Amino acid sequence: MSSKEVQQPSASPQRQYNRINFPLYSVSALSCNHVIVAGGGGAANTGVFNGFAICEIGYENNGYVAYEVQRHPTGGSSVMNSAIGSFNNGKRLFLAAGKDAECTIYQIKLQSRKLTHRGDHGNNDDGVRHRTNASTANTNGEVPNLSEKSPFGDVDDKIATDLVFDIQSIVSVQTDFSVGDPCQNTVCFSSDSRIAVTGGADGVLRVWNFPEMQIKSSINASKKEISDIDISSDRKLVTCVSKDGKCKVWSLSDGKLNCSLDLPPEDEGKYLYKRCKFGIVEDKRNIQRLFVIINPLNYKQHKSYIQHWTGPTFSLTKVAPVGEALSALAVSKCGRYVAIGSMSSGDVDIYVGFSLQRIKHIERAHKTFVTGLGFLPPMQTNEDSVLANCDAAVVSISVDNKILVHHIERKNGVSMWLAVLLDLFDIGKAQDEDSKAREEKGRGGSSNFQFSGFEKPGGDMNLTVRASVRGPVVVTEGLYTVPQGLIQPAAKRRRLPQKTMKNLPTTRAKEWAESAKKREEFRGALVKLIHRMNPPKNKEMDRLATQIFHEMGDTFETDNGKPPKLDLNFEPSNEDLGELLYRFYIHRGLDAINIGPIGESWLQNIWSHIPERLRLAYEDLSNDLLYEVTSAYRFTVKRAMVDFVLHEPDRHTVADFESGAKSDDMLKRVPKPWRASVLSAKRKLLRNLHSYNPVLAYINFVWKAIFRKIRFVDCLILGEQKEAVTLRYYKDITRRMVDDVKNLLMKKWIRGIQNSLIGAAKRNMVPKANEQSRMISFFNCVATLMQSNLLELFKESLLEYKNFICMKMEAKHRPKFIVKFISRHNQLLPVPSFEEWEYGVLGVVDMLVEVSNSFPRMEAKIFGDWDTQEGTPAPGTTLKPTIDPAEVQTIKTEITNSFREQTKGPMAYVEVYNQHSFLFEGDNEDTMDVFIIEERTWDQMVEQVIKFHNLSQDMGTTFEPKTLIGIFDIHCDDLIRNLGNKASELRDKFLDKMIHTLHVQLKELVDEYEAISEKALSTPTSTEQLFQLKEEMDKIKEKTLPQMQHELKELLGKFLFISDYMQISPIVSKLQTQAIQWSNRISYVMEEHMSIVARKALEFKDALKVKRVKLQEELDSYAKQVEEFQHFGNLEELPKYLKRAQVLDGKLQAASDKADKLNKEEEMFEFEVTNYPLRKQISDKLAPYLRLYESGAEFLEKKEVWLNSQVGTHDPELIENDVMNLWRTIIKLEKSFGDVPLVKELVVQIKGLIDIFKERLPIIQTLGNPGLRDRHWEKISEIVGFPIRPSPELTLQKIIDMNLGEYLNKFELISEAASKEHSLEKNLEKMKVEWADIKFQIVPFRESYVISSVDEIQVLLDDHIIKTQTMLGSPFAKPFLEEMTAWEKDLVLLQEILDEWLKVQMARLYLESIFSSPDIMTQMPEEGRRFMNVDKTYKDIMKHALNDPRVLTIIKIDKIVEKLKKANNLLDLINKGLNGYLERKRLYFPRFFFLSNDELLEILAETKDPKRVQPHLKKCFEGIARITFTEDLEITHMQSSESEVIKLNSIINTENARGAVEKWLVELEQLMKKSIHREIELALLDYLTKNRNNWVLEWPGQAVLCVTSTFWTTLIHEAFEKRGNALKDYLDVNNEQINDIVALVRGKLSKQNRTTLGALGEY
DSSP states (O other): OOOOOOOOSSSSSSOEEEEOSSOEEEEEEEETTEEEEEEOOOSSOSSOOOEEEEEEEEEETTEEEEEEEEEEEOTTSOOOEEEEEEETTTTEEEEEEEETTEEEEEEEEEEEEEEEETTOOEEOTTSOEEOOOGGGSOTTOOOOOOOSSSTTOOOOSSEEEEEEEEEEEEEEEEOOOOSSSOOEEEEEEOTTSSEEEEEETTOEEEEEETTTTEEEEEEEOOSSOEEEEEEOTTSSEEEEEETTSOEEEEETTTOOEEEEOOOOOGGGOOEEEEEEEEEEETTEEEEEEEEEEEEESOTTTSOEEEEEEETTTTEEEEEEEESSOEEEEEEOTTSSEEEEEESSSOOEEEEETTTOOEEEEETTSSSSOEEEEEEOOOOOOOTTSTTTTEEEEEEEEETTSEEEEEEEEOOOTTHHHHHHHHHHTTOOOOTTHHHHHHHHHHTTSOEEEEEEOOOBTTBOOEEEEEEETTEEEEOOOOOOOOOTTSOOOOOOOOOOOHHHHHTHHHHHHHHHHHHHHHHHHHHHHHHHHHHHHSOOSSHHHHHHHHHHHHHGGGGOOOTTSOOOOOOOSSOOOHHHHHHHHHHHHHHTSSOGGGSOOOOHHHHHHHHHTSOHHHHHHTHHHHHHHHHHHHHHHHHHHHHHHHHHHHSOOOHHHHHTTTTOOOOOGGGGOSSOTTHHHHHHHHHHHHHHOGGGOHHHHHHHHHIIIIITTOOSSOHHHHHTOSSOBOHHHHHHHHHHHHHHHHHHIIIIIIHHHHHHHHHHHHTTOSOOTTOHHHHHHHHHHHHHHHHHHHHHHHHHHHHHHHHHHTTOSOTTSOOOEEEEEEEETTEEEEESOHHHHHHHHHHHHHHHHHHHTOOBOHHHHHHTOTTOBTTBOOTTOBOOOOOOHHHHHHHHHHHHHHHHHHHHHHHHHGGGGGGGHHHHGGGSHHHHHHHHHSOOOHHHHHHHHHHHHHHHHHHHHHSOSEEEETTEEEEOHHHHHHHHHHHHHHHHHHHHHHHHHHHHHHHHHHHHHHHHHHHHTOOOSSHHHHHHHHHHHHHIIIIIHHHHHHHHHHHHHHHHHHHHHSOOOHHHHHHHHHHHHHHHHHHHHHHHHHHHHHHHHHHHHHHHHHHHHHHHHHHHHHHHHHHGGGGOOOGGGHHHHHHHHHHHHHHHHHHHHHHHHHHHHHHHTTOOOOOOTHHHHHHHHHHHHHHHHHHHHHHHHHHHHHHHSBTTSSOHHHHHHHHHHHHHHHHHHHHHTTTOHHHHHHHHHHHHHHHHHHHTHHHHHHHTOTTOOHHHHHHHHHHHTSOOOOOTTOBHHHHHHTOOGGGHHHHHHHHHHHHHHHHHHHHHHHHHHHHHTOBOEEEEETTEEEEEOOHHHHHHHHHHHHHHHHHHTSTTOGGGHHHHHHHHHHHHHHHHHHHHHHHHHHHHHHHHHHHTSHHHHHHOHHHHHHHHHHHHHHHHHHHHHHHOOBGGGGGGSTTHHHHHHHHHHHHHHHHHHHHHHHHHHHHHSGGGGGSOHHHHHHHHTTTTOGGGGGGGHHHHOTTOSEEEEOTTSEEEEEEOTTOOEEEEEEEEEGGGGTTOHHHHHHHHHHHHHHHHHHHHHHHHHHHTTSOHHHHHHHSOHHHHHHHHHHHHHHHHHHHHHHOTTHHHHHHHHHHHHHHHHHHHHHSOOOHHHHHHHHHHHHO
């Protein structure tokens, strides 16, 4: 392979595309003409730019230059790593830039474009050069369309694009969380850019969903920093290199370790992995290559290496040594080329990917180490673009600020063949290894051989090849050149002159002859070269040839994609070597890059024969076929190339091409020249054609004579069983039969053949051990014969077993299987089920297949390779009869169909039990309890008891316990017995209910009798009780007792009915006896009651007369006492007067109550009602005296308190109100006592005292104000001229004695202000007092606490905030301004705390149940971590509130508002993430949109319990109410709301979903449709074979509707086509079918059948 560097305008061998004024650390290709370079000076404030720049590679002055189109700063952080991701075929581009511990995603859009001349350069405001040229633009100002292949279009040779990129930062996430100095070291995208992976200082690989940048998973890859990562092209694997020098490959889906690459042995030095990159195999895209570079710790003593590992197990395939430490690695997108950059010298090398042959070396490309490499993507370009005439181009960068490009020239013509031969022997470029090879040869480490190359101008060149453990290695290079004149550049087509056209045939013939001659010479030279490459025949070379032969095994593929390794124990012949070398040349000698692509017109011609609808419907298959065609094309071209080099042309054939066929003289010779060869072939056949060996004939004869008639399963014995067999017995007996036959064959057949072969070997009838190839062939022939015999046994056994199960044998030889029917889940079920029987029957077929493949090959038995792996046969040691899986499946299908047909009879037989389907519900205790608890009258319960009693008695005589139907022996004895027991159980339950009812009623009746007796015999203590008792007993006698007598008769009848069916408990019997006794005794009780009433009535009448006389005497004495008050007039005796008046008033009130009671008794005994007028007269006369004494005493008492208390103790307003009220009362009384002199004089004295006190009220109101404070008293002191200070000694009396009335006007102003200030102060204190005792109501909830009932606190808080703000607006608030302001702040703060607190509490209560699930925490780790932070904050606050629940103490918590606001922000993020998580689940399984968030979370929170989905299935699937789970949580059936059950086509294993509920729900959705489709298909077939009335009752409702609709449509169309009376006849058929359905509906049907027929009738 040859290469050249792109010529640059300067004389330098490497063109500097551009010098960027900041250090470069990362390079990424946007297109074949645009790259992004990133780097910077870091955060050291050196003035060096940090960010990235977009550079455009263009053509100028016969060379390529790079122009900086645009740059984007990143602030104080440099970009140390980056990657490009794209969507929509490159139309949406994203840049992932690593800055410190964060990864920032930039979206790059092409904003505008103008075409300009390269030479016109201008400067814009951004300081970047731009080119302008309006002449190339369209006249209308439009910009030409960009290339569809590239997002930025193609770069023309004369003009360049003036591009403006819109760069926007869309998201930035932290990707590294190490404790010390977090830093992202590397980032990469998957091939579809849907996944991004980052790695950094914490050693964790983080997988992100892109472009959302939401964490998908994390892989703890290393304890050290991660330095490099890459994702495989199939997006299944991710590899990483860490600072500990290890390279590992991980599974991207589950994060499991796939493999860890091995470092060279310690004796070769200590090595560390530096970089890693995946590459593809062009013609085997399912195989991944992994390229890594490793550096030694000691650079002076050891070399660095490039390693090529091949997947999927990643075995080391190739190794290439490099002279110095390496720093950078890149692999082309096609996987053909690998580029590396050195650490110290700045060299860049390019290698062929599959062979690691260096094809280009750029020395001192950079001044210092290479920081980044990147291949330009392959795109359609013009002839002067960067990739024109080149296979690939790689861009290199370094901290020397330079961007360089290095080309690999495209190969033309047959120069490719030199590359084929060089690649064939892994020729590497290593001039200095020649001497080392000779030294190693002297040490015996390797051997060298030489051969000459083609002649070159200036002398011969020799090629030296050294054999090493890694294969042949070339130690000399620069050997071959293409013969001059052999390859001519393709000339452009042009029209030739007329004269030239005439001579064209002759000219072309000469050209053809010359070209043929040159091709033949070149072919001869290549053949000569190949012959010279074969080493001399010596032992060393033989060893090397054998080694190469064994390595040829790697070139052959197997079905699993892994190359087999041929381990042969014999020497290969020259023919073998030649054939394998030929294959090796084709597979490995030619690189795919040397093969031109298949013609586009060919592919279009192929696609034209395939309809587009098929291509779209089977897109994956179309892609596979396209790959197959392309691979076949490559192989064919490669083989043609090798044939062209190795096969000499047939000159005779060429010369006589136009003369036609010639007669061959060889045919006329006698004897025939081929006779010797024929005889030789005959002898060879006799020696090697083992089918004629008598040993094989003997083996076959023994089989035919002895073992031909045996069968793995003896169906005759099975059929002759007199009794039916259980499933367990059937499995055991068939297994024993198979094992017996296997043991027989192992002991007799296998051992007999073994003995025969050993005996034949002694007689030289079989190949000897030293004839390994013949021996292998012989044993293969033996194995083939034995496999044929086993296949015959298998087929005969399988056929006989099929006939046995399908009842195609004699009647006496038919299977008899026991099936018991039981009632379970409201239906009749066979035990074991028919599915279990079917599985057991088909299991015998699988057993036959298994045992047929379990016999050993004879060489394994003879040479001891059998059972070498812990009892399991070693691979390749067993016989493999060619059993056709399709044939086996066909027989299994036939058995299945026959078996299922046989199951219809038993199911139809047990339909008769459906008339007692209500007894099936008895299996469910809840259903039975509901049935029993239903409200029923006594007569209805009697009916049920009689019904179930008769049913339990008749069940054993109505049905047969055992019946043989087809192959099934139906056992219903347990079912009959259970149904009878269920009927008896229901009867007894009804009787228990009736006994309980009877017991309750009897108890109530006896209790009522006892209550009546107790009440009737009670003795009244008053007249009122006497008349009340008499009234009640009269009502009981007239109404209650007759009703109780009638009820007793009914209870006696119930008692007798129950006693007919069961023994009644003694308690109930005793109650029945008591009820009868009370019925007989109640009349005597009523007579005793009448005598008690009469006796007590006489007693109460006499007592009433005495009470009337005594009351009149009391009233007379009270009248005399009232008259004495008119003689009391001494003011000093006022307290005594008051006490006497109050005592007399109490006596009058008691006398009045007594008179009312006496009047009521008089009315009861029908006496004349007595009036007592004296009681009102006495009360009216006493009232003014009592009011006078109370008012006077009150004034005197309060006056003493007011005047002798400290100033400010009493409110002056209250004093004034009390004084004025007393004064008004005294004025009224003065008028009342005008006729009583002594009393009037007393009134005047009291009035005088009040008037004197009224005169002192102004000074009391002014200076007695409680709102006066020291500041006010200072002002008063200033007014009066001497100090007045409030103290306990300063009373109102002393103030009055000071005679300060002249200053009253001035005092009023001070007092008014003090009153208002005092009012504000009292309101403030009142609010604080109210809050002092207010506490949070904290209640426990789950594992924490919550605050509740905050409405009252909120209302009070709002009211006090308004009050406080109003008080602050008062002009009298100045003395309390500071206190009020602080109080307002506390209230506002409390308001804010409550708002935030309640928001946090409400959101936390909602999320707590969600994140308490480990499954949710695992699936949403970031949101879980945030919730834990919020939960901790909330619990800390609740802990403080719990310790001190007073409301105002909560504001003393440090930074509580900030904590709550932060918690609310985190809760918003959690809700956002939760909604996104639920949205993803719903998008995966759209039926989740029918569920609310709470319902969906209930499912997702318990992913380990799939049964949690059951309550929500009805919302997701309209027709599915429940699904049936096995003990292993496998889903087997689906059930509708009407209890219709349908078996799924296959079993759904929920554990395979690994907790992803949506996955197995999607599978359920698919199986639901397939299962319904199957049911409809089977019902469609069954419709033709059964009576329609029976058919509609056997199949599910949906199948019935669909099939009947199908047949109706078909038959109505047939009627249309027949014409005549066909429609009328079909109408009669329809009417008959409707009448049949009506008859069915009128009969007894199950709920499901009735629903189906109802829907069919509506249809």
